[in-house]
Amino acid sequence: MNDLGCCAAPAHPATAPRYFGGYRPLVSELSAVCLPEPTAGRLLGSWQWDVPALLLVAVLGGLYGWGAVRVRRRGGSWPPARLAAFALLGLGAIVVTTMSGLAVYDRELFWPAAVQNVGLDLLAPLGLALGDPLRLAVEALPEGGAARVRRALTGRIVRLLTFPLVSTVLVLATELTVYFTPYFDTALRVGWLHELMYLHLLAAGCLFVLPVLTREQALPAWCTHPVRAALVFLDGIVDALPGLVVMTHGTLIAGAWYLHHAPPGSDVHHDQQLGGGAMLGIAELVAIPFLLTVLARWARAERDGTAAMDRRLDAELAAAAVASAVAAPVDAANGTANGAAELVRPWWETEEGEVAERVRRQGPGD
Template sequence: MGLPELTGGRFLGYWDVDPVAMALVLLLGGAYAWGVVRVRGRGERWPVARTVAFSVLGLGTIVFATMSALAVYDRVLFWPAAVQNILLDLIAPIGLALGDPLSLAYRALPPRLAGRLRGAVSGRTVRLLTFPLVSSVLVVATELSVYFTPYFETALRVRAVHEVMYLHLLLVGCLFVLPMLTREELLPAWCTHPVRAALVFLDGVFDAIPGVVVMTSGTLVAGHWYAAHARGWGPGVDLDQQIGGGAMVAIAELVGLVFLIAVFAEWVRAERSRTAELDRRLDAEQASPAASATASASEPDRVRPWWETDPGQVGQRFRSSGR
């Protein structure tokens, strides 16, 4: 029996549990919760906003993309599948990155394990994959390869390939987003916050390319599959693809704006942290005994006339003349 016409009510009410996606969400959520409990158990602070971002925007987007009506209808309509993919590729990585899971892991894990993780993350392979231009090209290339190779249609036919595609999109999105928002050690030294903002702006332009290509392409994406699963309702195959491409462009541009705002917010936070650290260092230097002794020793020289302390000939003449 075919699926009924997709309406607003069915879009909100139709859900289908994806065991693999659910296992991933539970694994990531459980590990993050363990880290938060461990850090707070030592009396340290972990921002609630980061936990909310990771749980709601990150894991919540994964659940919505893989188990909502988008997943129920992606085999009979193209546009739900297109929205699914863009959510996993762009929005979910932003939520996960805003949760800053690597910093949490460094603080929660035992020193030895934290050191191994830091070494793996800062290794040559990871640094290459997270290099801004490389990761941005990977995102665009992944989207284009999904739709214009047999990859997507194979994913519709084979459930295991579909799950691999989900994970592929999520990982590629994280390669670009995670360093831009939280992990400075993954970026080159020249990639300062202003440069990051410029790269994110350009990435927003690049992310619209797959949607534009899908929307304007004369080649039907998985055309044989969708033609074989014809419906008596909804848009035709051509219009369905145009709607999907348009949704990809709209979401990519909206996410690009949100991403840019998030980068600026991280920039402001980093500057405040640097300023606070500098203030603490200056206060500590002024309060130290050595600084106080130096200040006390130099104070008489500050109030005495210049010629009494000047070692040059002019000072000596002034002192010998009785000034």
């Protein structure tokens, strides 16, 4: 055994790709080597380069940073909290899932691969969506570019894919397809398909989260804040299903692969149960801040609406008071009491503004 505990001689260091703490075998060489049982130290200290994932992170981060700088140069502002969420939670999750110890061990044990996949499917999209890249694109691009972005958001294909129930089903179908078809097993053996699976999971997760959290109008008008909260709650339940199914599934997922490549002494059945439990736990942990964010925006929208109504009401009352003050001397000179009679009537019966109309519909005591 070598210093990493491999059960066979690894590829020569001159040809094997380097990862922090040792050498990561090529996919074609995985049948010849196995890694030691993962510990907290090995998981935290083992890293490898994933060039496609690194390029994706660089492109997304570069575009987002360019947009934030452009908004500020045009006299606007971009909240640091959105930038932090996009960079740390969104891009950070992509880096950790594809290049950390999870990636080092994803072909030796099932549970690191399961954590990877649910992180790309749920956690990374939430971080990216909290950064609101769609609104940033609209504010950063010239008027023509912003109009094209908004047209794309309202296009038929985008509206179909991001329709709340459709996107929820697509996320669920993606997870089930990965694990219960030859997709995952083949991806373990074929490097480019493994990278494509990463991208597939990330894109599927973004289909639901981005439209719900963006401040652009990316959902139908009936998707009000209460409806969005209900949809997110339902989505949290649906996202838990793949973990439950994997955890209770009697047949091993990619069993032939993991039986051959698991570290000595590993229980692959327990490994799969652990992976399903991790999927379930992460799905629920992601659902909580997602739902809290939607509820917080709902509460903020209600406060803003109430404040706007109060300002409109004050303006209408002030205008009514001025009109009454002007009309009162005229009525007094004519010897009539019509002005006083009008003042006795409630304001919502005499005014024609939006606030008065709303009070008439709801009743003054509501």
